[in-house]
Amino acid sequence: MEKQNLGFVGVGRMGKAMATNLVKAGYRVRVFDCHRLAMDAVAQEGALPTALPELVRESSVILLSLPNPAIVEEVVLGPEGIFAAAWPGQLVIDLSSSTPQSEQKIAAQGKKIGVDFLDAPVSGGVAGAVAANLTIMVGGPTEVVSRAKPVLEVIGKKIVHVGAIGSGQAVKLVNQLLFGVNMVALAEGLNLAEALGLDQSIVYEVVSAGSGNSYAVQTRCPKFIFADNFEPGFSLELAAKDLKLAVSAALEAGQPLLLGALGLQLFEAAKHQGYGAKDISSIYKYLSEHLSPVIKEG
Known part of the structure; x- marks a missing residue:
């Protein structure tokens, strides 16, 4: 299967490691971070620093690795966020640590515009991210989880579908x-x-x-x-x-x-x-x- 164009938002220590592994797996990975130095660092691994609107337009799957629920909501639901430029059929996967309620709110908004959403927090720390052996707890519909698995299997060793949206968190x-x-x-x-x-x-x-x-x-x-x-x-x-x-x-x-x-x-x-x-x-x-x-x- 032809590799999809991916977007990765949030390339701190965890995000950089995961984005790098996706690049190594042959994906074309556009990255965005509010810190330019973080984008420059992952660019050295082959990722493409990109403004957020362009990243959304060009990516069929977008992954998030952000510090907290408030930032996740702002990046996804804000007036200049992902959903403002999203198109039907896209998939957004949140790898951040958040709350079930916040993820359910985002998923409901995504459904209105035809965008699939999964909450998929990870465990294993930076070492696990670098080694691509993270444990990933995925919440969402079975068919969407199946669609996401080829991408998730690049960054994690154990992917577990734990239930509906919010269950991962x-x-x-x-x-x-x-x-x-x-x-x-x-x-x-x-x-x-x-x-x-x-x-x-x-x-x-x-x-x-x-x-x-x-x-x-x-x-x-x-x-x-x-x-x-x-x-x-x-x-x-x-x-x-x-x-x-x-x-x-x-x-x-x-x-x-x-x-x-x-x-x-x-x-x-x-x-x-x-x-x-x-x-x-x-x-x-x-x-x-x-x-x-x-x-x-x-």
């Missing part, structure tokens, strides 16, 4: 809630190990093969915490944003998130101490530097 919120809370638990566990005089590497060896194991343990101990390397794979400020979305969705659904709310407060406190741009694992460093000494002195 709902699953992503659950996933991010678990990751965030597990990361806080890991940080506390390592600080406890240190307070008890244990070798953290030995604790890791045992826990990673035991019932305390988790994705946080596997991905954040050797390469980040033990290496004293907190450059972001997935930033703490993005983790805080996702936890905030999860807590907000839970409140709307009447479902309290006790650990989620506590985790959010810890991430927000760490942000205010300057850890926001660091990796999510820097919550360990925050707890070590700002809470552990208080406990020891007490």
Whole structure:
């Protein structure tokens, strides 16, 4: 099948990696970002920097990787946004982290003009985006998901159709809630190990093969915490944003998130101490530097 012309909106660290993989797969990829340097960087990989209206006119499939629901809505529904220039038969795939309600709103507007829409948030961080082994949670009609699969399979290893529009974001919120809370638990566990005089590497060896194991343990101990390397794979400020979305969705659904709310407060406190741009694992460093000494002195 002839490769489609694609548009990619939002080429930060995640978006750049995904757009680059699509270029490598033989797609003609036009990109737009409000930051010119981001477009220039992905242009070096073979993508075509393009103004948004032209990108919409020339692309049969448009993918989005944007920071938050408000920006997604502005880019898609705004007066100079995607739907203002869209044409019937186009497909828009939102890879961003958003909310079910926002995605349902966008899908309803797309239906009025004949544009298909999928919510398809991803998990796996920048490393997963670079390696093209992301997990993608897709919400939308079965026939539209089938149409999108050849594109999604270029950027992800596991593509799961999780339900109707909005379901992808709902699953992503659950996933991010678990990751965030597990990361806080890991940080506390390592600080406890240190307070008890244990070798953290030995604790890791045992826990990673035991019932305390988790994705946080596997991905954040050797390469980040033990290496004293907190450059972001997935930033703490993005983790805080996702936890905030999860807590907000839970409140709307009447479902309290006790650990989620506590985790959010810890991430927000760490942000205010300057850890926001660091990796999510820097919550360990925050707890070590700002809470552990208080406990020891007490």
